[in-house]
Each structure stands twice: as C-alpha cells, then as structure tokens.
Amino acid sequence: MTYAVFVDGQEGTTGLRIHEYLAARKDVEVLRIDADKRKDAAERARLLNAADVAFLCLPDAASREAAAMISNPNTCLIDASTAHRTVSGWAFGLPELAKGQRDKLRAAKRISNPGCHASAFILALRPLVDAGLLSPAALVSATSITGYSGGGKSMIAEYEAGGNPALQSPRPYALGLAHKHLPEMMNYTGLAHAPVFMPIVGSFYKGLCVTVPLHLSQLRAGTRAEDLQQALAAHYEGERFIRVMPLRDAATLESGFFDVQACNDSNRVDLFVFGSDTQVLVMARLDNLGKGASGAAVQSMNVHLGLDEGLGL
Ligand SMILES: NC(=O)C1=CN([C@@H]2O[C@H](COP(=O)(O)OP(=O)(O)OC[C@H]3O[C@@H](n4cnc5c(N)ncnc54)[C@H](OP(=O)(O)O)[C@@H]3O)[C@@H](O)[C@H]2O)C=CC1
Numbered sequence: 001m002t003y004a005v006f007v008d009g010q011e012g013t014t015g016l017r018i019h020e021y022l023a024a025r026k027d028v029e030v031l032r033i034d035a036d037k038r039k040d041a042a043e044r045a046r047l048l049n050a051a052d053v054a055f056l057c058l059p060d061a062a063s064r065e066a067a068a069m070i071s072n073p074n075t076c077l078i079d080a081s082t083a084h085r086t087v088s089g090w091a092f093g094l095p096e097l098a099k100g101q102r103d104k105l106r107a108a109k110r111i112s113n114p115g116c117h118a119s120a121f122i123l124a125l126r127p128l129v130d131a132g133l134l135s136p137a138a139l140v141s142a143t144s145i146t147g148y149s150g151g152g153k154s155m156i157a158e159y160e161a162g163g164n165p166a167l168q169s170p171r172p173y174a175l176g177l178a179h180k181h182l183p184e185m186m187n188y189t190g191l192a193h194a195p196v197f198m199p200i201v202g203s204f205y206k207g208l209c210v211t212v213p214l215h216l217s218q219l220r221a222g223t224r225a226e227d228l229q230q231a232l233a234a235h236y237e238g239e240r241f242i243r244v245m246p247l248r249d250a251a252t253l254e255s256g257f258f259d260v261q262a263c264n265d266s267n268r269v270d271l272f273v274f275g276s277d278t279q280v281l282v283m284a285r286l287d288n289l290g291k292g293a294s295g296a297a298v299q300s301m302n303v304h305l306g307l308d309e310g311l312g313l
C-alpha cells in the first residue's frame with residue numbers, strides 16, 4: 001500500500017527536510033506542486049485534498065488558510081506551524097507525551113506539530129508534573145540555546161550572508177516575555193504559569209537544548225536529583241527516540257561543556273539531570289529540524305498511518 005503525501009511549503013526549511021525523509025520511502029508517493037503554482041490557492045487545494053497526509057510547512061496565516069481548504073474527510077493534516085497547537089480538535093504531535101497519545105494521533109485527522117523549544121521543555125517537565133514531583137502551580141524558568149535554522153529561510157539567509165559581527169555571538173531574544181511557544185508549554189506540561197523563557201540563537205545551523213534550573217526546595221518535600229532522573233527514565237521506558245541519560249552524565253561532566261549539537265541528524269531527544277544537594281538542571285537536547293520539526297512531523301505521520309515509527313534513514 002502506498003500513501004499519497006503532499007507538503008505545502010515544500011521549498012521551505014521544514015518542508016525540504018520532510019522531503020528528504022520521504023525520498024527514501026517506498027510506501028509513500030509524494031505529490032509535487034509546480035514551482036510557479038506554489039502559492040496558487042486552487043492548485044494547493046487540489047493537492048491537499050488528493051493527499052492521505054498533507055504537511056503544512058507554512059507561516060501561521062497560510063496554515064490556517066490551508067486548513068480551511070480541506071474538504072476530503074480522509075486527508076490528515078500535520079501542521080508544523082504554531083497556528084493550531086492549542087486549538088481544540090487538533091491532536092498534539094508528540095507521541096511520547098503520555099500514555100494514550102498515540103491512540104489520539106491514530107484517530108485524528110488534524111495533528112499539530114510541536115514547536116522546537118516547546119518539545120524539549122514539555123518532554124523535560126511533563127513526567128515530573130505527572131509524578132507529583134513538580135507542582136502544576138510551580139513558577140519555573142527556562143533557557144533554550146538554538147541554531148539559526150529555527151528561524152526559517154530568512155534567518156538562515158541573514159546568518160549565511162556573513163558580514164554582520166553582531167551575529168557571531170549568541171543572541172538572547174523573545175525579550176518581550178511572550179514567546180509563541182508559551183501556550184503549548186503550559187498546556188502540555190500542565191503548568192498553570194508560563195515559564196520565564198529566554199531563547200538564545202547562536203551562530204550554528206541546528207541543534208537545541210532547553211535548560212530548566214530548579215531549587216530542590218521548589219519540588220515535593222524530600223525530592224532529590226535522583227528522583228527526577230528516575231521519574232524521567234520510568235516515563236520514557238521503551239521509547240526509541242528518547243534517551244534518559246544517567247544522573248550527572250559522566251562524559252559531559254568530565255568535558256566540562258555541554259554539546260548542544262549532539263542530537264543533530266537524528267530524531268532523538270536526550271534528557272539530562274545534573275544536580276547538587278540543593279539544586280538541579282534538567283536539560284533536553286534535540287535537533288530543531290529533527291525531533292524539533294520535520295522528524296517529529298514524519299514520526300506523527302507514521303503513528304497516524306500505523307507504520308513503523310522509524311524515519312527510514
Ligand atoms: N525551522 C524550524 O526549525 C521550524 C519551523 N517551524 C514552523 O514551520 C513552518 C515553516 O517554517 P520554515 O520551514 O522554517 O519556514 P521557511 O520560511 O523556511 O519556509 C516557509 C515556506 O512557506 C512558503 N509560503 C509562505 N506563504 C505561503 C503561501 N501562502 N502558500 C504557499 N507557500 C507559502 C514560503 O515560500 P517562499 O519560499 O516563497 O518564501 C516558504 O517556502 C512555520 O510555521 C514555522 O514556524 C516549526 C518547527 C521548527
């Protein structure tokens with residue numbers, strides 16, 4: 001059996017990467033739009049409705065427009081944009097979120113792909129909330145170090161043009177404290193308050209790590225760093241794309257520096273707990289174009305269609 005798949009936004013950063021994943025597959029027939037019709041509404045609508053699965057790799061407004069074009073009840077949309085991540089009727093494309101999430105993705109015809117920072121934040125904290133170690137009322141903060149491909153074609157062009165010395169050093173952003181991923185971070189961790197979130201974009205193509213610093217006194221009385229690592233390990237037991245590292249991962253501690261790019265070219269998420277007697281850092285590392293975007297989208301397609309979740313690479 002082959003499935004017809006269309007990528008709306010096929011020339012963008014996320015769309016191109018999805019094409020790379022699909023190119024190697026025999027169970028998928030990729031529908032292509034002519035270059036000069038990429039933004040032609042009628043042609044997009046025709047291909048969207050001809051697809052079993054259509055990926056939306058578009059700005060938010062164009063994604064909403066595309067969703068409104070669907071008349072075929074069989075078409076499953078997987079939206080990479082921020083447009084539908086907390087909208088009712090859309091399933092959140094993070095199979096590892098909680099028990100039962102895969103069933104939701106199997107049944108859904110509308111799947112929203114998580115944001116890259118949000119995926120890392122949610123995967124790091126949701127198990128701690130579920131285990132009762134972190135209260136839903138907790139006030140947390142997070143930083144995220146990310147490569148510039150997270151900013152799509154325009155940011156990639158800016159970095160690759162060269163000539164701007166300001167881009168050589170890491171740049172904190174979202175200083176208005178209203179990053180677009182905050183609603184999904186709250187929604188899918190169960191936290192009642194938005195984290196104080198500071199993303200930082202660096203002069204490297206891809207790779208991302210979210211860090212959540214916590215005082216142990218903020219957690220359930222008596223919680224130790226070990227308990228956090230064990231809660232993560234228990235939550236993700238058997239998950240092929242989530243690797244929970246040993247407490248105070250020796251290799252990283254010995255080198256003294258954390259490698260933000262070590263999950264690149266994979267769909268993997270590595271979770272770390274570094275701790276002292278009084279404090280911890282919970283860290284989640286991923287490839288922002290892999291599990292942070294295109295890899296996650298293809299994984300959700302596989303779950304939806306009941307196929308092996310591996311990405312065929
Ligand atoms: N880059 C990343 O790491 C991630 C991105 N995302 C999200 O995925 C979506 C796509 O992002 P990304 O691939 O980075 O963005 P890009 O800017 O790289 O690509 C977007 C593509 O959409 C096309 N496009 C814009 N408007 C329309 C329209 N009306 N009809 C058809 N095509 C249109 C653009 O065309 P043109 O080439 O002419 O500009 C471009 O090719 C965004 O919503 C983004 O927020 C999600 C997770 C991670």
Ligand SMILES: CC(=O)N[C@@H](CCC(=O)OP(=O)(O)O)C(=O)O
Pocket residue numbers: 080081082114115116117146147148149150151155180181199201292293
């Ligand atoms: C470096 C950079 O600008 N990154 C983007 C996030 C990319 C991403 O995953 O977010 P969406 O899926 O919501 O687009 C940002 O922080 O806005």
